[in-house]
Amino acid sequence: MSKDNETQGEFRFQDLPGDLIYSVFEAAADDAEKPNWNCALVSKRVKTLVEPMLYRHIVLNTYKGMELLHRTIVYPSSKPSGFFSTHVKTLEIGACSSWPDVFDILSAVPHLSALYFRIKTRDSIEHSDLEVGRHPVWEVLKPKRLCIANKSFLPSHRHFHTSRCGNVGASLNPLFTNVTHLELPWGPPGESWACPSLSQLTTLTHLCFSAPPTLSGIHDAASDIVKEAIPHFPIALIVCVFSIPFTQWFVNARELVEATGGRLHPRVVVAVSEYYYNSILGSEWIKKRAIWRVTSVCEGRLHEDAFWERAEAKVREQILEEVRVYRMSYFDICPVDLFCLSKQTKGGTRR
Numbered sequence: 633m634s635k636d637n638e639t640q641g642e643f644r645f646q647d648l649p650g651d652l653i654y655s656v657f658e659a660a661a662d663d664a665e666k667p668n669w670n671c672a673l674v675s676k677r678v679k680t681l682v683e684p685m686l687y688r689h690i691v692l693n694t695y696k697g698m699e700l701l702h703r704t705i706v707y708p709s710s711k712p713s714g715f716f717s718t719h720v721k722t723l724e725i726g727a728c729s730s731w732p733d734v735f736d737i738l739s740a741v742p743h744l745s746a747l748y749f750r751i752k753t754r755d756s757i758e759h760s761d762l763e764v765g766r767h768p769v770w771e772v773l774k775p776k777r778l779c780i781a782n783k784s785f786l787p788s789h790r791h792f793h794t795s796r797c798g799n800v801g802a803s804l805n806p807l808f809t810n811v812t813h814l815e816l817p818w819g820p821p822g823e824s825w826a827c828p829s830l831s832q833l834t835t836l837t838h839l840c841f842s843a844p845p846t847l848s849g850i851h852d853a854a855s856d857i858v859k860e861a862i863p864h865f866p867i868a869l870i871v872c873v874f875s876i877p878f879t880q881w882f883v884n885a886r887e888l889v890e891a892t893g894g895r896l897h898p899r900v901v902v903a904v905s906e907y908y909y910n911s912i913l914g915s916e917w918i919k920k921r922a923i924w925r926v927t928s929v930c931e932g933r934l935h936e937d938a939f940w941e942r943a944e945a946k947v948r949e950q951i952l953e954e955v956r957v958y959r960m961s962y963f964d965i966c967p968v969d970l971f972c973l974s975k976q977t978k979g980g981t982r983r
Contacts, residue, residue: 771806
């Protein structure tokens with residue numbers, strides 16, 4: 633066989649159907665490890681193909697990363713008009729090099745479906761022009777998944793009102809309009825919120841209060857914030873998590889866990905750090921009363937879904953336990969008799 637014939641018989645990637653080629657690069661671009669951004673270096677054609685996928689989920693954990701994204705947004709010579717507004721769906725901000733840069737980035741991505749606003753900087757967002765209630769960008773953003781510290785809000789906007797219905801003259805927080813998953817990293821005690829307005833979040837199914845990783849104020853946060861919220865849980869709420877990061881720092885960790893969680897309400901779950909959970913995994917109480925969570929500045933979409941699944945499973949477990957205890961109390965019989973009774977009832981042979 634000649635060399636030309638051998639060449640003709642070789643498989644060529646570009647001979648694949650266009651939709652299959654697109655699927656290959658889509659999977660590669662969505663890989664959190666490799667090749668990801670390397671796909672954009674294959675060719676100009678491939679770069680055009682994969683860039684919308686590469687910018688779909690943006691994570692900013694460093695000052696340099698924010699500076700580079702800001703430069704790309706402000707000087708989008710290689711991007712079509714509306715590129716970021718159309719394609720960016722998830723934005724995680726864990727570092728802030730400049731508040732004006734944050735304004736520009738958030739303004740360029742008004743159609744976010746998920747925003748994780750975990751700023752780690754020497755400059756607090758408090759008293760800056762970025763506070764919710766000051767900057768108009770917060771009136772445009774309406775993500776379904778949201779993580780934002782309670783200190784990011786002006787005192788006048790520390791509530792969950794999203795419409796004028798029954799709130800004439802009050803300020804509004806359109807930011808909460810479509811939220812289904814909400815995490816509020818909580819600051820020190822004394823920053824009161826209008827908890828009764830929580831019931832107005834009709835789309836909210838998952839709620840999390842994250843305690844500060846400090847020794848002071850943690851007990852007050854657990855006892856006050858969660859207890860205040862419970863009477864106003866939205867009807868669609870599946871689970872409310874009280875998260876204690878860096879749990880190993882707290883000498884009263886067990887007391888906090890056992891005093892919160894299902895003891896307060898079957899839909900309330902306590903989350904401890906993965907390190908703490910695994911270090912005492914043999915202890916029965918931790919498995920009964922808590923779930924674990926990855927402790928990181930930007931947990932993001934890589935771990936969030938699994939975290940919520942563990943929380944939901946714990947709620948189901950707590951509800952079943954509550955039902956079991958109630959039935960035991962109601963029938964005033966031993967567990968064996970109760971089991972037999974339930975089996976007879978299911979089989980339609982109860983006497």
